[in-house]
Structures are given as C-alpha cells and as structure tokens.
Amino acid sequence: MKPKKVITIAWKGLVKNKLRSLLTMLGVIIGVAAVIIMIAISAGAEATIEEEIISLGSNLIFVQANFTRGGPGSEPSSGGLVYDDAFAIADEVNGVAGVVVEQSSSETVKAGSISIDGVSVLGSTEDLPSVRDIEIAQGRYFTQDEIDRKHKVIVLGASLAEELFGDNPPVGQTVTVGTTKFAVIGVFAEKGLVGDVDYDARIYMPITVVFQKFTPSQFARMIGDRVRLIYVEVAEDAEQNDVILQIELLLAKRHDVSLDEPDFSITTQQDIITTQEATTEAFRNLLAWVAAVSLIVGGIGIMNIMMVSVTERTREIGIRQSIGASPNDIRMQFLTEALLLSLVGGLIGIFVGVGGSWLFNITGGMRTVIVPSSILLAFGSSAAVGIFFGYYPANNAAQLDPIEALRHE
C-alpha cells in the first residue's frame, strides 16, 4: 500500500475516536513537555552557575581559617587567619595580583529621615573592586592609607544609594551606620545577585573600621583582627599551584604549624567550579531520567489504548480483511495510528514544553533556557516510543483470523 493511503486510513481511524485519541496522546504530550522543560530548567541552572562563577572574579584562591583547630573554647591564639596574614601574602608571595579580606556585620543605617535596619556592612581592603570585578559608578573607592588610619568613609551599593538618597548625588553626604557617622566617598555600579548575596544592597568600608566598631561579640573582640577568609587573585602570568605553595609555606611559618596539620585551608576557583559542575551534572542526569520515564509511561499509555482499540475494533479489522486487507495492511494501519498519535502528541508536547519553559521564566519561578536540540530529542524519542509500543498491538491486529474477527460483537 502507498504511504499516503496508509496515513489516510490511520488518520481517519484516529479522527473517528477523537476523545480517545486525545487521551492517548496526553501521556506523550506530558512526556515530551517534561523532557523539554526539564532540560530547559537544568540549562537555566547551568547558565546561572556559570554567570555566578564569572562574576566571582577570575583566578581566585580562597584561604580559609581551619576551624578544626582553634575552635571556640580552645586557645584563641592557636590557629586561624589574621588580618596581617593578608598583607604578608600581598608582600611576600610572588605572582599575586591582589588580596582581599572581608569582615561583615549587619547594622541600622540612617541618612536624613530615612532609616533602614539590617543592612549588610562589608569591611574590606583596597583590592576588592579589582578582585571581585565591581566597578565604581560615582566618586572613588577607599585607599590603603584610609584603611590604615581607620577613616570613617563608605562606598554604597547601587540600590542602597538610591534608597537612601533617591536622585540626589550621594557622594559627600553623611550616613550614620550603627551610631557612627560616615562620609560617602563613592557608589558602586550595579552588580546584581551573586549566589544569594545582593552586592547592590551593601555598604563597603575599610575593614579596620569594622574591626574597631562592629565586631559583633566580646569573644570576637578579644580575638581581635581575626578573619575567616582571604581572597587572593593570582596574576595572569603566574602559576596557580606555585602561588598556593608559597602561601602554604608562608602561613605555616607565620602560624608556626606543620603543613601536615595546617590551621588554614586553600581552595581554588577551579575546585568550586568542579564541584558545581558535578552537582549540575547529577541534577541534569536526574532530570533526564525523570523525563525519560515519563516518555516511557506515555508510550505504555499508547500501547494500552492500542490494545483496547484492537480488541474493540476487531469487527472493523474483520471487515477490512474481508474486502482485501492483508495482515501487513492491518499491521501498518495500527502502527501508523500509534505513530501519528505519538507524533501529534509530540508536536503538542513541544508547544506545551516551550510554552511552559517560557512561563517558568516570566513568572520568575525558575530560570529556564530552551535547548533547541532537546526539541529534536523529544520529538525523535516520541516517534520511537510510538513505533516501539505500537508494534505489539499492531501485530496482534494483523494476526486476527478474518472469520473470527467478523464474528466478534
């Protein structure tokens, strides 16, 4: 039989049972839509992570205090990083482009009649803008001299500046943080969210001032200028492993610990990327399995309905056989019906999947990136599902005996 005829016969068979055809397709529609949406979600997550990593700044090494030694209750001087370590790294290690130390606090901020509670205050050092890739929009960043002299100067995040001063230029104004008055010397350009940190809603000031004014507890005040984390930016022409080794040797000497049992640990940007990649890959694999399972369930739905359909339409099959349909003609008819169901279902599923991904995006529920190849994949697998799960029922139909089929009520 000519393909056109087969398709005509199969199409008419489906149209005569509209509701059933639609219900059968539902499984495939959901399966295909699931594949597309799942892949779009994981692609969205990957894109987010990629952007985060880029906005963290490149070539970073993180030196962290190791709290397995020198935790609360132990001798305070025995371990952890101190503020001066950062300067030692900057001065004595070769191949370092910048060093940043951060110490944060949360304070009430007042400017004129406006007062905001719980603003994140970040004490930092000179290299913060370059190491963390933040641009100054107005005014300037503070200098090492101002840090050393504990000047009461601040730089505002973009959205915080607008909240406090609206359209007025903030530079030169005075802001009260906690109980201390500060002069605004600059405003950062918009940076947005990195991870869950909103860089635009923070106040930046010399880290020495944070040590002096905002160190949160008596315990912390006693341990003084201790820091949790030092960011080191490796110079472009330097070897990262070499820099790490130098830092290890330097800190081991300064802290008087052995390298087998250090009181600090060093991780690199690459370590973080690798971990995150592993996480997203696991996530992606999980989603792929979920989607594949839903497609298979859709296929079983087709098979189930085709089996019922063959039984219900036994009489029709007998009639067709009696006027000249061969076993192969019957097989092709039901196989084509299954294939059409899955292809039409696949097409609708693509619309639902693309539309659903788009909805997730605009409603802000989840970031999604539609991957064109996922559409091909979904469509291709729905066709494969149709043929695979349609074959058995179609073959059953083909094997019917004409006389028995005609006798069927």
Added chain:
Amino acid sequence: MTSSQPIIQTTNITKVYGMGDAQVRALDGVDLEIGENEFVAIMGPSGSGKSTVMNILGCLDRPTSGQYFLAGEDVSQFDKTQLAIIRNERIGFVFQSFNLLARTTALENVLLPTLYNRGEEKEESEYQQKGIAVLESVGLGDRLHHQPHEMSGGQIQRVAIARALINDPVIILADEPTGNLDSKSGAEIMDVLTALHAQGSTIVMVTHEDEIAEYAQRVIRFRDGVIETDKMNGNKGN
C-alpha cells in the same frame, strides 16, 4: 452450464474443526462446479456447512483438504496475503449482518476495498465516479453521504452489495443476504441481485427461505457437510 471453464471448481473439499473427540467435520468432501453467469442458491438445515463452504469459496478460510480452483487458479494453499489479494480483486462478499464500517458514509464504505487495491493507482476522482455509479446501480444515488445509522436495513445491505461490486469481482458470494431483513426489503435485495445476474454476474447465495431461493436458477442442498441435492429451479433456467 453456460461456459467451458467454471468460475468455481472444488474437488473433495473437507473442513475439520477441533481435535479428538470434539472434532467436527463441517465439510466432508464437497465437489462443486459453478459456471459463469450462474445464479446459485445454497440451502440446508442449520449447521449443515453452508457458511463454512461460503467462507472457503470467499477465500476467508482455507479447506482442511481438497482443492479449490477459482477462475482456473488453485487457491486452496494460498497464504494469508495471497488470499487477501484474491478477496480484494476477485470476490464480492455480502454478509447477513451487513458489515459496513460505522460512522462512515455509504460512498466511503463502497470505496473501502479500493484502498487495498494493488497495482497501478487510478485518479481519486475516477474512484469517486465509480463508487457513485455503483451506488446508483443499486438505487442509492441519493444516499451517497448517509452513514449506516441513517439508513434502513435494506438500504444498508444495498450499500454492502455496491461495496462487493466496486472491484468488478468474478463472483458475488452472499451468505443469507436477506436473513436480517423484512420480506419487503428482502425482495428489494433480490431484485438487485437478479438485475446483476441479468447483467452477467455470477452469484452464489445462501438462504433458508424457499421464496428467496426461487430467484436462483439452481439450488444446492447441503446436509451434514455434504451436497445432498443439486437441481435446476423448475420455473427458471435459461
């Protein structure tokens, strides 16, 4: 009869159902010869093997043993696909229970066999014209687009006859074509078959009713799977 080569010729056909004790010899050695343009009625008590022989003649079934020549060709050992082709091209079968596709118009039902035609394909419009012509010839020119549930039993059976005619078969086989119809509709069907016979068709028909058998030229009576009598109808015969 009227022609040198018979349309149908069977030699010692048997059909055995089941096995062992439950074995039924539905046909027990049937020799039959039907010539071109004959109009034959097959009669006999229930269970005598009438439908069984019709199904074999109609290539819906194969004999357990014996030979069946249809227009000179031995079809008794054909496989399923070959039989399907024979049914499509050479045989027009009319059933007691009509067997039209539901929710399908008269014209579509009539054209159904053409979907399974092998060989070169004609223009769609050619098929349509032929379907309309055949429906007109059975008096249904005004019911082309009616579905079975919109028609009377007699009309439905005429659609079924039109469907049997669409591929110009060498023989029309009808198993109790009037069995589900009242006598008026039954007479209509017989008028159609008589007209077809007059135009040269070869017809074999099963019936229980003597009035229906009257339309035929020749009456073959079955009993227990064998031919009991085979007579020309007294008042007929050309």
